[in-house]
Amino acid sequence: MLSSTDSTRWLPAFARRRTGPGTVALAPSAVDGLRRAAGAVWLPALVVALWQLLCALGVFPAVAMPSPVQVARAFGELIQTGALFRHVGVSLLRVLAGGGAAAVAGIGLGIAIGLSARLERTTDLILEVLRPIPPIAWIPMAILWFGIGELSKLYIIFLGAFFPILLNVVSGIRQTENRFVEVARVLEVSRGRFIRHVVVPGALPSIMSALRLGLGIAWICVVAAELIAASSGVGYLIMDARQLSQPDVVLAGMITIGVVGRAMDLLLRRLERRVVSWKVIYAGE
């Protein structure tokens, strides 16, 4: 960490000279914020610049790799017509429905299995055999069972999100510390209070990361489900553009998937920090 006194060191020399003693410079926190933003942005900016340069030099054939400017133009069109928001909205709704159902089922069953060794023995074989099957492998069966409508997509999303959520919740419950169990025993806490006030809060950090992981995978699965049979959604947008030979739209769709996924994760991270505010989280050096 640099101390606040050399917080202008990253500025070019001409700018630095003007922030001598007695002059009003940017507040240290604003400078810090700017510097942090610059630290996060310079590498992506460099990659995009390089990409544009390689396209301009004709290293990539234009049909296979559109330039960033072309992709930006495709974005502009998708935004102007409102198609982008419509497709993202449809996909998000699917994630919320399928991922939400997986969260409810995964957390509920996870807590039950975490608390009961017997239930774990009973369900272990089924769950452990179903778990390695990728959601994409379920697509043929999903279409047979639910048709090509909304339900088959929700089923794929549900499957993708359910197992990671379940496993993380179980392991969170199982990490309940014995020293806390002893305190609860000495205080003769009822089973209900024990679960509600000791086990579940202790597992909450795991439950929150389970949700983040699960919804991240749900977002990946929605796109996969929409690639197969759909008339709307970001996955459909990409597939449709491929058939129309619009690689710039394909890339715009892909970037959208990445950006929305990142935004969802940020949102959940913020929620996580609020829910487990009592925990001092290691943020790296």
Place this chain on the structure above:
Amino acid sequence: MPGSEPFDVAFEGVSKSFTAAGRSFAVLEDLSLEIRAGEFLSIVGASGCGKSTLLRMIAGLEVPDRGRVRLGSQPVSGPGRDRGIVFQEPRLFPWFTVEQNVAFALEGDPAHASRTEVQAQLELVGLTPFRGAYPHQLSGGMAQRVAIARALVSRPRILLLDEPFGALDALTRIQLQHEILRIQLAERTTMVLVTHDIDEAIFLGDRVAVMAKDPGRFQSITPVNLPRPRSRSSYEFVRIRKSIYAQFFAEEEEPFAFSI
């Protein structure tokens, strides 16, 4: 059932062994002792002598292999709120505030912690200004005070202290010893303190039991007939300390002497 009436505790021929690395170790062997109602008993001993096991048996967290532990006329059949325990680490729930941690010892929702018993207990340990703080915001001494308040709020008939100040700095330790003394005078709760600090044992105890190890047994029980608060440098205090130290050195140096 919890109640304000203190009771006697008795160990009657208690033995306990543990298995580690495939071998069985006798931790306690044929141990008998009576703790009088309202008494403050200190137990000192080297680590591994089974003194914590003794305390955990009163708490109902361990069961003797042979013999029994009796509370009043009833044998211990498990943990209960008539016995409070303070562990070496505070063991506060990090997701509860100070007052919720204390309220957790009472029936009902700890979220509604504004109950008078909780506030009175926090007052007693001097933590009223920190009642809304979370454990990670407290110092070690403050956290241990919360643990004491939590153990006392359900009005146990006996308070078990398992090296409660062992992890604290010397100044905080002395401060908390005074607080425990004040609480004991105010509440007349039976207290059993396990410690490896001989000064602490004499400063607080009506009697000091010295334990020897392999297997754990009582080596001596010394009454401390000094008015409280005790001066750690008074003649009588120093005399008792010397006699207890001498027992430890006898115990520790015997094998050494034999080996010469």
